[in-house]
């Protein structure tokens with residue numbers, strides 16, 4: 428009996444010992460692995476004291492990052508003065524950020540301008556991933572920017588498209604060149620303004636026009652103040668005075684929108700069946716006692732500001748690039764014109780409902796966004812220490828995914844620098860396909876609207892606006908460059924991706940039978 432017991436005990440002890448030893452070795456080797464990996468940091472070009480890598484940055488940020496990545500790899504650390512970030516330049520590392528570690532990279536960092544923002548903490552676009560962001564995102568996808576809601580506004584987009592075409596036709600009649608850049612900005616602003624607050628913001632001398640100007644100034648000042656990140660703690664001194672200016676402009680915007688909101692509240696709830704704009708729906712949520720989260724007046728004003736900032740210049744810039752590329756590529760222009768003539772005819776203009784039957788038009792805009800993404804650097808923040816591409820990324824690190832570089836990567840795209848809409852046709856050998864998921868950024872080489880839960884909620888709206896606008900201008904007019912040369916397709920400086928020079932061209936009316 429004793430012998431049996433001691434044998435059992437011995438067996439048990441040996442088993443526990445072997446198990447413990449095994450566990451220890453596993454722990455030790457994983458510790459060793461992770462500590463080796465944990466010490467590996469992203470590569471970085473050699474930096475100068477104080478300024479870091481500022482001397483390596485040219486006029487166009489995504490282009491500078493693209494050429495630095497060729498030497499320093501798809502994950503590199505860049506320091507601009509006091510501001511540090513990690514730049515991602517390959518599809519496989521983008522997949523790690525957007526998919527494999529999606530939750531860890533679902534927040535955005537705060538910029539220097541945040542301190543001067545009246546709605547700090549209320550910004551949906553810049554919100555940390557959490558309850559507030561989740562609530563607003565759900566509201567966007569189920570109500571404010573949901574596809575059925577967008578359909579209710581299709582008549583507004585149709586009217587604004589006709590106004591755009593009419594203003595070009597007017598240039599033809601008067602024999603004047605037309606500034607397509609500013610026409611596209613009015614087109615997208617009016618659509619967003621009418622969808623948001625049921626009023627146009629150009630051609631009128633009302634509050635909507637004032638809001639448009641204030642939003643534009645806010646955007647410019649916020650951009651300038653954010654450059655202050657480079658100064659680190661010194662930024663509080665606000666040397667340029669732009670911080671104070673931003674506070675003043677925000678105050679004006681706030682008063683104006685508060686007034687509009689009060690007027691709307693005084694009118695009472697809209698009756699069932701009446702069309703509700705974004706402001707009506709926000710007010711409904713604000714008053715809803717059963718809402719999962721109580722939104723504030725600041726949240727509403729801030730959301731309207733976000734929609735103006737994120738939704739107008741982005742689509743306008745993409746339309747300029749599309750027209751510029753088409754004017755410089757007459758073969759693509761003629762192919763598109765022929766497709767529209769065959770499908771739509773010449774008695775009416777292209778409508779949004781024609782778009783499913785116009786694969787080449789869709790391909791033209793997809794190819795435009797590949798070469799000229801309106802948001803070339805997608806900004807995220809790392810929530811907790813993690814490893815990406817075998818390197819340690821510390822929590823709170825700013826991450827910039829250079830989708831401009833990824834969408835021009837010659838390893839991923841044939842003749843990557845060329846405008847070839849055909850690659851997006853179903854018959855193309857490149858097999859990008861026409862799958863809807865393209866715009867959800869799930870193939871990680873085509874990312875114009877970002878990816879995953881933090882991806883752009885305005886993609887469908889943007890595509891509707893751009894297809895109808897560009898399609899109609901190609902259908903109805905021939906286009907010539909003012910100097911008879913090609914359109915200058917150089918990229919402007921700064922974070923956004925406008926053309927360096929406004930697109931001014933001479934239209935020729937082909938037929939005015941509409």
Ligand code: HEM
Pocket residue numbers: 551552553554564619733734737738739741742745800801802805806874875876877878879880881882883884885886888889
């Ligand atoms: C050509 C037009 C547009 C482009 C290329 C574009 C692109 C983008 C990109 C790349 C992002 C960041 C996505 C990410 O982090 O993964 C974004 C975010 C956003 N976009 Fe767009 N966008 C466009 C039009 C619009 C429109 C029309 C609206 C609304 C009316 C809009 C509203 C937003 C908002 C609210 C966000 C922030 C989403 C969040 O942080 O959760 N965008 N957009």
